[in-house]
Amino acid sequence: MNQAEVSKLVSKLRMNIKPEHRRLKNLKGPEGRIDKLRKTVTGLIKFERIELNINRGDEARQYAERLISEAIRHGDCHKPTMDMANFWLLEKQLVHKLFKVLVPRFENSTVSYTKMIKAPKAQNTEHTNKIVLELRGNPYPDLIVKQPNNRLWIQNVLLDAAKYDYRQSKISEIAANIGKDTQLSSSSLTANNKGGTQKEES
Amino acid sequence: MKMKRHVTCLMKKLTEKSHFSTLQITRFLSTQEAIERRSYLFTLEKKRQIENVGRIEKIEVQYKGIPKDCTLVMNKNISTPYDCARHLSEWHMESSVLALLDGNLHWDMHRPLTESCTLEFQNYKAAEPQQVNKAFWRTCSLMLGACATVAFKDTVPVHLHSFPLPDIRSGSFIYDVDLPTLSDWQPTHQEVLTLAAEYVKLCRKAVPLERLEVGEELALEMFVDNEHKSKQIPNIAKTNGKVILYRAGNHVDISRGPLISNTAQIGRLAVTAVHKLTGPTEDGVSQLYRFQGVALPKGVVLDHFAFSILMDRAKKLNPARSPFLKKEDPEINEQIENVAAQA
Structure with a gap:
């Protein structure tokens, strides 16, 4: 204590x-x-x-x-x-x-x-x-100057649009591939089914 | 030299096939003569308008911004925001792109002030640069037209058609040009580079973009050699009988504006592609060439890799509305024509 x-x-x-x-x-x-x-x-x-x-x-x-x-x-x-x-x-x-x-x-x-x-x-x-x-609080100018950045500056707008464009093209590519995959798998499935039914019949 | 030889070789090949008869009927002024004539008329009209001001009245312009707020006494209908900038500093003259009057009206730097107002200058690093960006993109399109008229030899007539509203997110600025003697032109890489070089040369001249409002008649007189523009002019002048013209160097073009202050404010640039647009033949125009490019303001530093991404994107055909679309659906098409001609 x-x-x-x-x-x-x-x-x-x-x-x-x-x-x-x-x-x-x-x-x-x-x-x-x-x-x-x-x-x-x-x-x-x-x-x-x-x-x-x-x-x-x-x-x-x-x-x-x-x-x-x-x-x-x-x-x-x-x-x-x-x-x-x-x-x-x-x-x-x-x-x-x-x-x-x-x-x-x-x-x-x-x-x-x-x-x-x-x-x-x-x-x-x-x-x-x-x-x-x-x-801190000294009268001199700051040593570290923060670089301002603005989404609306023209270079940023252009790069954003390019990024969006690229992503869209990738997504559409993937979407096209998905369609193909399912087609392939479904066709193989139907083939199997046919085989199965034939077997049953035989 | 190499580029030049390349282009001449191609020109020779094309002129062998081309139809001289149509060429002579459609052209009664050489492109160069027409440009000089237009510029001369522009000078005369500008002089006339300034003399018309008559007695000089004073207006008070309250400047807001760095280094400090102040009041300038300027001449009504004569002094421009650029003149105000000249009172402040060289930095203001070089970096200011647009003037903002009364906090809401975007005004060209070289357009005379009409009444007392508050004045701010905007540059590419403004907090809300949308209007500045649009003005920049519009100017790039206009200069691309100037570049197209200069770049070809005298044997190839160049009829500028129009450019649509600025759409920065599309990735490229465009100008639709009619090249009647070149029926099937696919520019080589060298030729595209030559175009870009011409563009840079034009920008390096660092000429101001002067604005002038003229009556319909004079506008028709100025663009007498250009069938497309003379068709668009009545449409543009429909509302108030005035057409807004801009001049850079001796190239004069129609644009709704506002545009940037000086061509030196265009920095890194690339002319990326020339695509052929085809449409119905009834109107005499069966095809146009869409010139495309991408540019950044002066002082914007971008990594070469990032810029190459922008260039690759700008090579694709810009999906902006084609001037041919109007033939299919008359109702929408009137609007489109307005949009295309007034941009």
Whole structure:
């Protein structure tokens, strides 16, 4: 009964998290990894859209999501959250941005705060996959443009009509064949019957 | 060159058999002369109509659309929607196919505005492009007629007959043409390709499609060399004594319209087949050739495989009503004639 509700200790992130963290190998070891991630998280909060390698991007995304969700949950009067923001954001004016801009923006959000999109890769290169990491609701134009499609466009009308025509021809072909089959079978049936009757007579 | 030689060879063969006597009686203008004469009359009449406007009055055109709604003050009976587009941007000029007045009336881009109205431009990617598609198909038919008159040598008289209402689902646009000297012509693959090449050449000229309403008499005068058209004209002019003509380059044809703005808006195309239609002989016309093709608007990108499907389908004889049908049943046939002539 005295146990805390475990589910509410840490806010749940709205993204998939790998069971193992990535090591992001570098000379300084784990400390260097954290340094790298701090730089990336700061960059993300500052520029709202950045392009980077998939490993570092995905790892930093988790920390950024956590940071924003903590800020929304506890607000700016909560000491541990403030310390956390102070630690992750290398430029101190971004702490203000976090609480005054991003918290109001994401307060009522029902999806993740960040978005990760695959970036195009130059042909015949062996570089690792690039991604674009962005905060939702950023002021830049959308990266993914939905291609509109309309059934009434002339090319679609023409192709639809061609499809219909093809199907009709197939159906009529099948119908013609069905007639033949039944004729064949019925003729064989009558032959059998005749044979039967002849036998009976004999 | 190869194509040309091929065609000339075939022409020679045919002219050997053909009847020169009928040829000279039916033709008193060469095809080229007749085309130029018609175009010249069109120019004169257009000039006359513009001069007839007299004192210039102003109308207010409220433009709705991108980049933003605005009001343009234009000249009554002189300014066209195309002129409005020229005030906006080059994109509007090139991409607009039809103008939509007061949200319900489809208007040619080159037809003068008659009163104050709201104006929207429609292109092939409009939300409801049915009218735009029809205008496109109609224009393709009209241009196919122009292509047929240009493609043959001077020794082969070409009398355009008519084209039916646009039916996109039939898979091909058509034009029925009378070729009196070619009694039994079955075009080879090369010849069909030549026709398509002529068509592309015409479209590349990027000429506007001008619209003009003329009286019955003038229309008869313009089409004096074409027996079929001169028979259709009284029928068309029955309602209000007017015939609507369109001109692309120097080709003039009858069409109810509306048509698209410019021939450059026709993109990928193929002339696919020429079929022979035969009918009763009493009327002097025993057979017509039905030219068929398929085209897409400029800017529509279609996979070559998908387009080959469309081309294969367009090769089959289009089941649109044949002009010969009318002889069998007079009642239906009057309507058909109207439909065929007014399309």
